[in-house]
Amino acid sequence: DVQLVESGGGSVQAGGSLRLSCAATGYINSMYCMGWFRQAPGKEREAVAGIDSAGNSIYVDSVQGRFTISKDNAKNTLYLQMNSLKPEDTARYVCAADSCAEVQAGAPKHWGQGTQVTVS
Numbered sequence: 001d002v003q004l005v006e007s008g009g010g011s012v013q014a015g016g017s018l019r020l021s022c023a024a025t026g027y028i029n030s031m032y033c034m035g036w037f038r039q040a041p042g043k044e045r046e047a048v049a050g051i052d053s054a055g056n057s058i059y060v061d062s063v064q065g066r067f068t069i070s071k072d073n074a075k076n077t078l079y080l081q082m083n084s085l086k087p088e089d090t091a092r093y094v095c096a097a098d099s100c101a102e103v104q105a106g107a108p109k110h111w112g113q114g115t116q117v118t119v120s
Contacts, residue, residue: 002026002110004095009115016085016119022078022095022112033100034071034078035108038091038117048093049080050103063089085119092116 008020020036035050049069051057057069068081078095093115098108 002097004110004112006095006112006115009117011118012085014086014119017083018117020080020093020115024076028076032097033103034097035103036080036093036095038093040091047106052100087119090117090119
């Protein structure tokens, strides 16, 4: 089965940067899409960024120009570089993988446990 394990969260001041990683083990179909979602207390889960097998990426408007999603296929690892962080970016960030249709629909099959990002 696919296992996704995130790391790299933490506390940072506004304007700072963090890089999240998501290590995938198990069988990752080369056609899979992967994405980052986040959920803040009292708010619905939000899709932050996604990337397909060709490296095409998409972002929610609120992080466009500040966050960059990337992946290292050799290491089966997904990344999210977050710059110019704002207090409203505070949330638990979770990576996910499935077909692109499922990731775009917000209903991917495989989820990690998440990593907390706090911006003050």
